[in-house]
Amino acid sequence: MKSAGDMIGGCFKVIQSFPFVIGTLYFAEEAVSGQTRSCFIHALSERVAGKLPDPEAVIRRDASVFFPIRKVFVEDGTLYQVFDRLSGTLLAYRLERESFRVPEAAALGRKVCSRVLSLYARGEFALVHPQNMLLLPKGNIRFLYGGKQGVLPKQPGLFMDTNAKSRRLEEQIDVFMLGAMVYRMITGRNPVSTGLKVPRASRFRPDIPREMDDLLDEALSASPEKRPELSRMEAVFGRFSASPFQKGG
Numbered sequence: 156m157k158s159a160g161d162m163i164g165g166c167f168k169v170i171q172s173f174p175f176v177i178g179t180l181y182f183a184e185e186a187v188s189g190q191t192r193s194c195f196i197h198a199l200s201e202r203v204a205g206k207l208p209d210p211e212a213v214i215r216r217d218a219s220v221f222f223p224i225r226k227v228f229v230e231d232g233t234l235y236q237v238f239d240r241l242s243g244t245l246l247a248y249r250l251e252r253e254s255f256r257v258p259e260a261a262a263l264g265r266k267v268c269s270r271v272l273s274l275y276a277r278g279e280f281a282l283v284h285p286q287n288m289l290l291l292p293k294g295n296i297r298f299l300y301g302g303k304q305g306v307l308p309k310q311p312g313l314f315m316d317t318n319a320k321s322r323r324l325e326e327q328i329d330v331f332m333l334g335a336m337v338y339r340m341i342t343g344r345n346p347v348s349t350g351l352k353v354p355r356a357s358r359f360r361p362d363i364p365r366e367m368d369d370l371l372d373e374a375l376s377a378s379p380e381k382r383p384e385l386s387r388m389e390a391v392f393g394r395f396s397a398s399p400f401q402k403g404g
Contacts, residue, residue: 258397268389334374
């Protein structure tokens with residue numbers, strides 16, 4: 156892991172590092188034509204990934220779903236992705252500071268379901284995690300990490316495929332991660348830290364609709380086969396959605 160002042164690729168100076176769901180995210184500066192330009196860089200080591208992909212395969216992805224990558228290279232056994240200027244609010248940043256109204260959380264949950272299902276259909280993936288998601292105007296979202304199936308790992312050392320078995324495993328992972336994200340948005344609590352049996356969201360937010368409460372309970376089941384499909388989550392969230400990303404607890 157790089158420290159402040161270290162160089163990446165001979166031209167990017169690390170200013171700060173941030174925890175990320177997989178790998179590390181750096182805020183760095185680059186000197187261009189006598190001026191300093193800032194950027195974010197994602198780093199993924201071969202130790203974490205298990206294997207490193209061809210940089211050309213990483214850079215090819217949908218710019219409407221993912222933030223565009225300006226440059227990809229490998230240095231000292233680590234894959235670096237240099238992003239174009241990022242815009243929006245990182246969901247993890249907002250979660251640290253405020254809770255969401257139930258209709259707002261449902262709207263974001265529905266949007267994530269829609270995005271991820273469309274990625275499945277194209278043989279692509281994105282990590283469903285607050286650290287990997289930026290909230291944009293008009294209810295839009297973009298992911299940082301993801302792309303073509305099998306190019307980057309879904310989890311450390313875990314590469315997904317497009318066959319039916321791999322597809323169902325991936326959906327079970329995404330359902331749990333989405334359930335955990337919406338649960339935290341509503342309750343302000345991380346369900347992963349509560350043990351095998353997660354308290355119902357209604358225990359902390361009695362205003363949550365029963366159908367949505369049941370859905371989150373199923374999504375956070377310790378038994379993957381008991382988790383709902385993303386298409387059902389999209390439908391339920393859609394019934395309780397409001398104008399997304401408005402502030403309010």
